[in-house]
Each structure stands twice: as structure tokens, then as C-alpha cells.
Amino acid sequence: MKIVFQHASPLPVVGYGGIERILFWHMLELARLGHKIVLIGHPDSRVDKFGIQLIACQDGNPAVWQSLVPSDADIIHLSYNYKVPGTIPTITTVHGNGQVGEVFYKNSVFVSKKHAEIHGSDQFVHNAIDFTEYPFVYSEKKWNQFLFLAKASWRVKNLAHAVRVCRANRKHLHVAGGKWWGLSRYIHNHGIVGGVEKLEIIRSCDVMLFPVRWHEPFGIAVIEAMSQGLAVIGSSYGSLPELIAPEVGFIVKNIEELNEKVKNPGKTFDPFVIRKYAEDNFSIKKHAQSYLALYERVIAGEELNHQGPTYKFTQRAEELLPF
Numbered sequence: 661m662k663i664v665f666q667h668a669s670p671l672p673v674v675g676y677g678g679i680e681r682i683l684f685w686h687m688l689e690l691a692r693l694g695h696k697i698v699l700i701g702h703p704d705s706r707v708d709k710f711g712i713q714l715i716a717c718q719d720g721n722p723a724v725w726q727s728l729v730p731s732d733a734d735i736i737h738l739s740y741n742y743k744v745p746g747t748i749p750t751i752t753t754v755h756g757n758g759q760v761g762e763v764f765y766k767n768s769v770f771v772s773k774k775h776a777e778i779h780g781s782d783q784f785v786h787n788a789i790d791f792t793e794y795p796f797v798y799s800e801k802k803w804n805q806f807l808f809l810a811k812a813s814w815r816v817k818n819l820a821h822a823v824r825v826c827r828a829n830r831k832h833l834h835v836a837g838g839k840w841w842g843l844s845r846y847i848h849n850h851g852i853v854g855g856v857e858k859l860e861i862i863r864s865c866d867v868m869l870f871p872v873r874w875h876e877p878f879g880i881a882v883i884e885a886m887s888q889g890l891a892v893i894g895s896s897y898g899s900l901p902e903l904i905a906p907e908v909g910f911i912v913k914n915i916e917e918l919n920e921k922v923k924n925p926g927k928t929f930d931p932f933v934i935r936k937y938a939e940d941n942f943s944i945k946k947h948a949q950s951y952l953a954l955y956e957r958v959i960a961g962e963e964l965n966h967q968g969p970t971y972k973f974t975q976r977a978e979e980l981l982p983f
């Protein structure tokens with residue numbers, strides 16, 4: 661199968677990167693499986709050595725790059741809401757929550773079951789990571805060093821409540837993804853981090869806090885933490901009940917429940933079990949195989965959704981949900 665992707669920034673990404681990393685890992689896995697992969701992308705991309713053909717085009721405007729799509733391509737896979745004109749089928753991955761009233765292309769795929777549901781769809785493939793980039797290093801977990809791995813300035817990620825419960829229980833909180841603006845010997849700011857530095861911070865912690873106050877589409881940070889054996893305490897919104905099973909963490913509905921679990925979990929978690937759970941459920945190989953099945957359906961002429969999916973709520977996705 662000849663599969664075409666388009667991305668205007670250099671790949672593989674250096675340092676921090678979420679969607680870009682998943683995109684690259686997905687292309688890499690498809691190439692490993694023997695498919696012909698073409699990237700219409702930034703001329704500084706270094707993908708040839710991975711068996712991926714690069715067609716250089718720095719301009720992300722579809723009016724510019726779509727003329728470069730090889731005529732013998734079987735399918736085009738995009739990471740944003742657009743249908744390429746012509747006879748070559750297009751499939752799109754929706755990574756974020758839509759805007760009120762936004763309508764997506766019929767062959768759109770979401771990143772979790774709940775993410776699909778709130779857009780009126782049932783088509784989803786869970787996000788994934790390449791576990792070869794997250795080698796597991798065992799360490800004893802003592803429920804004292806907590807991790808906040810998200811964009812700290814984004815209110816929906818709820819750093820405020822993570823800080824509050826850790827200070828109240830004299831637990832250390834490591835903030836990776838920005839900064840908490842305050843003074844406390846229990847809060848440790850690491851800023852925006854990526855690569856080896858991020859992995860080392862994850863390994864230094866015992867538990868991850870993810871008390872988001874919006875319908876989280878997926879939460880790559882959750883499986884990154886699980887890759888190093890960290891249990892995760894997350895809110896009940898969005899994809900988190902799909903990701904956090906009882907053997908790998910807790911789902912909490914409010915700050916009182918969050919505080920109770922931070923104070924005393926009432927159970928222990930096995931880091932090896934958590935790592936295995938993450939590998940079994942969120943590997944890039946499973947991700948790629950799921951998409952290959954969807955590619956075949958779209959190439960055969962099937963529309964994945966009967967009508968264009970649309971965000972179902974009347975309030976903006978970023979409006980804070982109760983916690």
C-alpha cells in the first residue's frame with residue numbers, strides 16, 4: 661500500500677512534540693510493515709534513512725502541496741480536517757476537540773471512544789507511543805513524588821488542584837510542561853521538557869496526577885508515565901476512564917477524592933504490571949494495524965461516518981468542567 665502523509669514541520673521532531681511524534685512513529689511502523697510511505701513535508705525532515713520517501717514542501721497550504729501527491733498513491737492520511745480533491749481517498753485523524761458547530765470530514769477518526777462520541781462518531785484509534793523510545797527502568801515507588809506532565813498554563817489541565825492536594829499532604833509535585841507561580845518547598849518546576857530530560861523526570865516520580873477539567877481527547881502523558889511504571893490518578897472526563905484501569909491507577913470525580921488518593925492510596929501498584937498494561941494497549945504497532953484496517957475500508961469506497969462528525973456541545977471545549 662502506498663500511503664501519503666503531509667506535515668509542514670521537520671520530522672522526526674527534536675525535543676518536545678506530541679502529535680508530531682505519533683505521526684512519525686506511525687509512518688515508521690507502516691514502513692517497517694513493508695508499506696510505501698511518502699511524506700510531503702519540510703525539506704529539513706530526515707526520514708529517508710527510515711525508508712520513508714520525502715517530497716520537500718515547506719508550505720502547509722493545501723493549495724500548494726496537494727499537487728505533489730503521487731498519482732499512484734492508494735490513500736492520503738492527514739492530521740487535520742481537510743479532504744484532498746480528486747480520486748485518491750483521504751482519511752483524517754482528529755487530535756483535538758472541535759469548535760462549536762465545526763463539521764469534520766466523513767472519513768475522520770478520533771483518538772478515543774469518548775472523543776469520537778462527543779463528536780457524534782464511533783470511529784476511533786487510541787493514540788500510542790513507540791516503546792523502544794521509552795526503555796523501562798524499574799524503581800521502587802513510595803507514593804511521595806508526584807508528577808504533573810501537561811501544559812501548566814492551560815487551565816483545563818488543572819495544575820491548581822494538583823498543587824493544592826500535594827501541598828496539603830506534604831507530597832512533592834514535579835511540574836513538567838511549564839511552571840507553577842508560587843513558593844513552596846513541595847513544588848518543583850521543570851519547565852517545558854522533552855526527550856531524555858522528560859524521561860528522567862518521569863522516572864524520578866512515583867505517581868502521575870492528571871485531574872483535567874475538560875473532555876481530554878486522549879492524554880499521551882498518561883501512557884508516557886505508565887511506560888515507566890507510574891500509577892496515574894485522573895479525573896473522570898474524556899478518555900481517562902478508557903486509559904486508567906484499576907490495576908494501573910484511580911479515576912476520581914472531585915478534589916476531595918483526589919486528596920484522599922494522594923494522602924493514602926489504600927493499595928499498591930506493581931510497576932511491571934503497569935508497563936505491561938501500557939505495552940499491551942497503547943503500542944504503535946497496534947495503532948498502525950488498526951489504521952491499516954481503516955485504510956482498506958476507505959480505499960474500498962466506504963465512508964467511515966454516515967455524516968460529517970461535529971462537536972456536540974454548545975459551550976466551548978475549554979470551558980472548565982466541575983471538579
